[in-house]
Amino acid sequence: MKLQQLYSYTRRSIDTWQMIDEGDKIAIGVSGGKDSLTMLYALKGLQRFYPKHFELEAITVDLGLGNFNMDAVKSLCNELNIPYTIVSTEIGPIIFDQRHEKNPCSLCAKMRKGALNNKALELGCNKIAYGHHRDDLVETMLMSLIYEGHFYAFPPVTKLERTGLTVIRPLLYMTEPDIIGFARKQNLPVAKSPCPANGHTRREYTKNLMHQINRENPGAIDKMFTAILNGNISDWPQSMPNPHYHNP
Numbered sequence: 359m360k361l362q363q364l365y366s367y368t369r370r371s372i373d374t375w376q377m378i379d380e381g382d383k384i385a386i387g388v389s390g391g392k393d394s395l396t397m398l399y400a401l402k403g404l405q406r407f408y409p410k411h412f413e414l415e416a417i418t419v420d421l422g423l424g425n426f427n428m429d430a431v432k433s434l435c436n437e438l439n440i441p442y443t444i445v446s447t448e449i450g451p452i453i454f455d456q457r458h459e460k461n462p463c464s465l466c467a468k469m470r471k472g473a474l475n476n477k478a479l480e481l482g483c484n485k486i487a488y489g490h491h492r493d494d495l496v497e498t499m500l501m502s503l504i505y506e507g508h509f510y511a512f513p514p515v516t517k518l519e520r521t522g523l524t525v526i527r528p529l530l531y532m533t534e535p536d537i538i539g540f541a542r543k544q545n546l547p548v549a550k551s552p553c554p555a556n557g558h559t560r561r562e563y564t565k566n567l568m569h570q571i572n573r574e575n576p577g578a579i580d581k582m583f584t585a586i587l588n589g590n591i592s593d594w595p596q597s598m599p600n601p602h603y604h605n606p
């Protein structure tokens with residue numbers, strides 16, 4: 359995937375869901391994975407020509423799991439001229455060593471988001487960008503169906519009432535293969551997740567299932583994505599009708 363295509367997909371979600379307002383200061387959550395690194399490029403590029411002016415801050419929450427070297431990400435942020443902050447935490451040791459959590463993912467995500475939000479507020483940001491893409495959205499919907507028995511997927515924009523921050527997901531129209539292709543082409547310094555639960559979670563199971571369904575029924579992921587977009591899901595904001603874009 360070329361840079362121009364990346365900008366065009368990102369702009370599509372930003373316009374459709376009105377993610378950016380004049381004067382926003384957006385914290386980009388950077389895990390070091392391919393999605394958030396791609397998002398650094400996407401938002402930095404868009405900043406140059408988007409009609410509304412906005413500022414960017416990149417933030418990584420270090421979970422304290424060791425083996426976590428973000429020097430290459432620091433250099434990338436330098437190159438892109440995005441201020442970069444690493445927040446050191448003991449979230450990993452608390453979850454795995456002290457509490458021996460059987461289902462560590464939800465508590466970890468909650469604590470990680472708390473640390474990210476606090477730093478974003480401290481830096482004067484009013485929005486937080488997550489690198490979720492189309493396949494993450496479909497995966498989450500399937501998890502909700504299989505494990506919770508209802509049709510739900512996270513919205514493109516979420517206002518967090520307690521902190522006043524707004525979460526945005528600018529890569530929502532990108533597919534995972536597109537992101538993988540972009541990350542490879544740009545030679546992005548993708549870090550392997552240091553999480554010991556990685557690869558053994560319900561999410562991983564659902565992801566494999568989703569790919570199996572798509573292999574056996576080509577186009578199924580796109581169809582499920584369309585079902586979500588048209589699904590009148592609670593929490594989802596109104597999308598902007600835009601003559602330039604046609605939803606699938």
Ligand SMILES: Nc1ncnc2c1ncn2[C@@H]1O[C@H](COP(=O)(O)OP(=O)(O)OP(=O)(O)O)[C@@H](O)[C@H]1O
Nearest residue numbers: 387388389391392393394417418419487488489490
């Ligand atoms: N440790 C972290 N510090 C800051 N932001 C994070 C961190 N972990 C996740 N995020 C943010 O939350 C988003 C979703 O997290 P998730 O763990 O689902 O990542 P992912 O799908 O593996 O994406 P990525 O390839 O960016 O890691 C990430 O894209 C990123 O924006």
